[in-house]
Amino acid sequence: GDSVTQMEGPVTLSEEAFLTINCTYTATGYPSLFWYVQYPGEGLQLLLKATKADDKGSNKGFEATYRKETTSFHLEKGSVQVSDSAVYFCALSRNMFSGGYNKLIFGAGTRLAVHP
Amino acid sequence: DAGITQSPRYKITETGRQVTLMCHQTWSHSYMFWYRQDLGHGLRLIYYSAAADITDKGEVPDGYVVSRSKTENFPLTLESATRSQTSVYFCASRKGGDGGEAFFGQGTRLTVV
Numbered sequence: 001g002d003s004v005t006q007m008e009g010p011v012t013l014s015e016e017a018f019l020t021i022n023c024t025y026t027a028t029g030y031p032s033l034f035w036y037v038q039y040p041g042e043g044l045q046l047l048l049k050a051t052k053a054d055d056k057g058s059n060k061g062f063e064a065t066y067r068k069e070t071t072s073f074h075l076e077k078g079s080v081q082v083s084d085s086a087v088y089f090c091a092l093s094r095n096m097f098s099g100g101y102n103k104l105i106f107g108a109g110t111r112l113a114v115h116p
Numbered sequence: 117d118a119g120i121t122q123s124p125r126y127k128i129t130e131t132g133r134q135v136t137l138m139c140h141q142t143w144s145h146s147y148m149f150w151y152r153q154d155l156g157h158g159l160r161l162i163y164y165s166a167a168a169d170i171t172d173k174g175e176v177p178d179g180y181v182v183s184r185s186k187t188e189n190f191p192l193t194l195e196s197a198t199r200s201q202t203s204v205y206f207c208a209s210r211k212g213g214d215g216g217e218a219f220f221g222q223g224t225r226l227t228v229v
Contacts, residue, residue, distance in 0.1 A: 006158075032215040043206055043220035044159075051215040089158060093215070101166065102147050102210060103174065104218050108158035 002027040006090050006107035013080055013114050021075040021110045023064075023090035031092040033057075033066050033073040034104070038087045047075075047088070080114045087111045118142045122207050122221035129197050129228055137192045137224050139207030147210040148190040149174075149218070150182065152203040159206065165190055197228045 007022040025031065032051045036044040048057030053068035062077045073090060090107040120141040129135045139148065146167050151159040161174030163182040171182050179201060181193045190209075194201055204225050210218040 043222050044208075044218075045220065046217045049215065049217070101164070101172070102212065102216075103161060103164055104149065104208070104210075105161070106151075106159040108156065 002092060002105045004090050004092055004105055004107035006110050010111040010113055015082055015114055015116050016079045019077040019080045021088055023073045025071050025092050027092055027094060029094060031094045034091040035064055035075050036089045036091060082114045082116055085112055085114045120209050120219050120221045122224050125224060127226050131228055132196050135194045135197055137205055139190045139221060141188055141209040144187050145209035146212045149208045150192045151206045154203050199228050202228045
């Protein structure tokens with residue numbers, strides 16, 4: 001079945017450091033890929049997405065490129081801030097026509113802690 | 117208020133009791149989902165619904181029941197709560213299509229003692 005694998009955390013960085021959180025997926029066909037972020041005590045919110053191969057999603061300085069050849073969707077940011085401290089989830093979705101029924105399948109999440 | 121709301125936010129219940137978690141969305145989104153979040157497991161799908169009166173099991177459905185008589189509501193019932201069901205539960209809704217954004221509620225923290 002469909003699955004998402006993320007690098008284990010926690011990831012601890014100093015402010016202004018470069019961030020990479022790895023994400024790989026297994027799925028039939030051509031899923032859409034997402035990064036969601038969860039701040040303490042809150043629900044998840046969409047950070048960025050890509051719906052086809054070679055698309056780059058970007059938001060708030062974060063970027064991720066849909067690489068079908070490596071089945072990856074790694075999250076990057078050039079200079080992290082303390083306010084970026086959160087849990088980041090990679091996810092995929094396949095539509096009804098490919099049997100995915102629009103379900104979002106999540107990875108285990110990666111906790112990021114950024115220190116001043 | 118527009119959005120997706122869950123109630124209650126916090127719940128403590130005893131083993132063996134029935135408990136229902138509520139979820140309400142105001143957008144008339146077709147798809148709704150229930151997830152549980154546990155340390156080390158991320159979010160696991162319990163049940164989902166493609167429309168009113170259409171529901172299906174997710175990854176971890178045992179011990180849970182759902183219904184969807186109206187598009188905007190998607191309650192989750194634990195028929196006989198067990199300690200292993202202690203978790204944070206999130207409801208989400210989605211308009212449709214695999215590229216669409218899902219919107220999450222604030223979560224319900226359930227403790228079974």
